[in-house]
Amino acid sequence: MAQIWNRFRAVILGVLGVAAVVVTWDLYKALGPEEGVLVGDTRVLPRTTDLAMPHSWEMLQRFGDPVTGLPGAPDAFDAVFDASMFSLGLAARGWVIGVVVGLVLALVMSRLRIVESALLPWVILSQTVPLIAIAPLVRRWGSEITIFGHVWSSEDSVAVIAAYLAFFPVAVGALRGLKSPDATHLDLMRAYGVGWWRSLVTLRLPSSVPYLLPALRLAAASAVIGAVVAEVSIGLKGGLGRMVIDYAVAASGDPAKPWAPIFGAVAIGLVSAGAIGLLGLVLRPFRLTGASNG
Numbered sequence: 001m002a003q004i005w006n007r008f009r010a011v012i013l014g015v016l017g018v019a020a021v022v023v024t025w026d027l028y029k030a031l032g033p034e035e036g037v038l039v040g041d042t043r044v045l046p047r048t049t050d051l052a053m054p055h056s057w058e059m060l061q062r063f064g065d066p067v068t069g070l071p072g073a074p075d076a077f078d079a080v081f082d083a084s085m086f087s088l089g090l091a092a093r094g095w096v097i098g099v100v101v102g103l104v105l106a107l108v109m110s111r112l113r114i115v116e117s118a119l120l121p122w123v124i125l126s127q128t129v130p131l132i133a134i135a136p137l138v139r140r141w142g143s144e145i146t147i148f149g150h151v152w153s154s155e156d157s158v159a160v161i162a163a164y165l166a167f168f169p170v171a172v173g174a175l176r177g178l179k180s181p182d183a184t185h186l187d188l189m190r191a192y193g194v195g196w197w198r199s200l201v202t203l204r205l206p207s208s209v210p211y212l213l214p215a216l217r218l219a220a221a222s223a224v225i226g227a228v229v230a231e232v233s234i235g236l237k238g239g240l241g242r243m244v245i246d247y248a249v250a251a252s253g254d255p256a257k258p259w260a261p262i263f264g265a266v267a268i269g270l271v272s273a274g275a276i277g278l279l280g281l282v283l284r285p286f287r288l289t290g291a292s293n294g
Helices: 002-007 011-030 056-064 075-113 113-126 131-142 154-178 183-191 196-234 242-250 258-284
Strands: 038-039 042-046
Touching: 002 056, 011 056, 056 113, 075 113, 075 154, 075 196, 075 242, 113 154, 113 183, 131 196, 154 196, 154 258, 183 196, 196 242, 196 258, 242 258
Parallel strands: none
Antiparallel strands: 038 042
């Protein structure tokens, strides 16, 4: 029993967490006040009316309903699945770009202190720019670019926006990891005349793995958010962002329907995090014992 718990601990705790959220939602729906909880004039908890807060099983039932009233219209589940795969593909492209850019920036900043001092504030400042503001600009600028015969498309713009959010945690996490080895280990490398590149491969990169994996997981979640938000800002059809807008129109008459694409976004976020978990298993042999103590 203990072996089963240790092996599937994360999965079991994740399922219990989801179950706790669902139970809490339905209990509040059943027992909470219809006008919500007010503190003065501020509503801190939502209303529990049917139009404001649908039951959890009503949200799930919408996956079996047709998307439209036309004959032969696909079920919402099929439509959400297709849109989720579309958005996941764009998010994955953005994640790869963001990881590459973040790692390059971390390597340069860890190599040259003056570059770190000059560049790191701008890396942090970049995350304060709202995506809704820059997404149309990226699309407009990109439409004027042709690279080796490839014409820039709206999908490329969405991938760039996803990369824009994904590179930041990678750059910061990798930089911290590359600087994490103990000074005694670095002094030993220098005493043996080991160059920077060799010490990077044999010491700094393995030491950065415990810092890099959480950064990659956060980057994956950020890429999903960036892709969905960019789809909304650009107006790209086929993904979850556009579906959220289309389904939100029905919220006044059917409040459970807009939750279908939201669940799709949650699902691809979990898939992304799970993929990084598998990557962690692959990188486990490369971790240095005690590397996180630096």
